[in-house]
Amino acid sequence: MTELVPVAACLLIAFGIGSNDTSNALGICIGCGVIKLRRALLLFGCFVLIGILVQGQKVMKTVGKDLVEVNLSIIGISLSVAAVLIIISNWKKLPLSTHQVIIGSLVGSGVASGAAVNFTAILEIIVSWIISPVVAFFSALFLYRAMEKTISKLSIFRIERILRSLLLFSGILIAYNTGANELATILGPVIHSGLMEQLRASLIGSLFVFLGAVILSHRVIETIGKGITALDPYSGFAAQFGAGLCVMFFTFLGMPISTTYCIIGGISGVGMSKGMKTVKLDLIKKIAANWVLAPSLAFLISFLIMKAVS
Secondary structure, eight states, X not given: OTTHHHHHHHHHHHHHHHXXXXXXXXXXXXXXXXXXXXXXXXXXXXXXHHHHHHHOHHHHHXXXXXXXXXXXXXXXXXXXXXXXXXXXXXXXXXXXXXXXXXXXXXXXXXHHHTOOXXXXXXXXXXXXXXXXXXXXXXXXXXXHXXXXXXXXXXXXXXXXXXXXXXXXXXXXXXXXXXXXIIIHHHHHHHHHTTSSOHHHHHHHHHHHHHHHHHHHTHHHXXXXXIISSOOOHHHHHXXXXXXXXXXXXXXXXXXXXXXXXXXXXXXXXXXXXXXXXXXXXXXXXXXXXXXXXXXXXXXHHHHHHHHHHO
């Protein structure tokens, strides 16, 4: 019966991914008026499933096997704490990294229980968290400047048609990465502990991601699509595609990085190219504070609960 706790928590986090990370793929498209929410949700769900099936194995191994020597207690406490923090953050309309709260919770539980913890892997992941938004920032900035020198010279009608297609493509890329990286992060501990078979977990996890997107994603979409800086299809594509390329690169390396913070890095890069005044720095500071607080809080809560249970 206790085996149901980590599985239920895992599915709840998958629901949280759908409610939070749909904004990464669709927030810019919807904010720019390129696609309607209902059609975008269907595309998102399909490509999340494709991503987890095609390329999710490396990240699953990093989180589920290489990071902490997991057992039923560690997984149950870690995923339960992570699920609660993710849902609360979504409800408060704050973008949150699923990776950070899951990994913070896993490490906290592992340290408290005396399990073997791979601190080298933890350091590599933290470095990836720091570097990836910066890479997304400069990738988006480079794309934006390159588009200014190429696409901007075309007629307005052609520019609009090209950018609408490119935005949809970049949204699909982010959705694919959500499956290959985000969903793989939460399924890794459950799969590598033997609680669920990989294909079954991937199918059920993708379903819950889709349900989260349908029911709750509109709250965070408002923040990502419109809250940081004013976006149009031109700048929106540069931000989203720059972030998508960044996440795909780290996914190839097997690093569980935050699509959320890469998107924010990309949006900030495009905003900076238009001038500092176009970026809402107060919101960026609030998100940055959450970036530090979320994994720290996840670590502390999981550590204390594991100590109490032990």
